[in-house]
Amino acid sequence: MLLGLIFLFAIGLALFVIYPMLSSRDEEKSTLPVDVTPAADLKRRRMVVYENLQDLEFEYQARKIAPKDYEALRENYRAEAARLMVASRELDRGTAEDRFIEKEVAARRARLRDRAAESYVCKKCGFNNPVPVKFCGNCGSPISNPRA
């Protein structure tokens, strides 16, 4: 009987220890959605720091925390918030640069395409050969390619 109780207690204890590990792992999974962007992550972390700052302020007002500790923690949170804001700004600038580069590349490709198209317009009959050719598809005259 006593042995049985000890056994049950041991199982209970084991579950008590193991269960939070399992549930916290699930929680971690649910708080980390697959589609979280770096920008959203930085913003979320900044919001957490602001909440911590508010809590700290509240605790200080309630005299639950020593002024010295309050000052130190507040400095830490402010530095963290500033760091996250700088990171967000740099990320924004990075994506702006990416957009600029993509636009430049697209414009350059369009120019190349236009130039390529010009290259295959027949000088004799004016036919615009749609693909790179050596001879005009309409009149058979040689196409001089200014790019080559």
Ligand SMILES: [Zn+2]
């Ligand atoms: Zn032609």
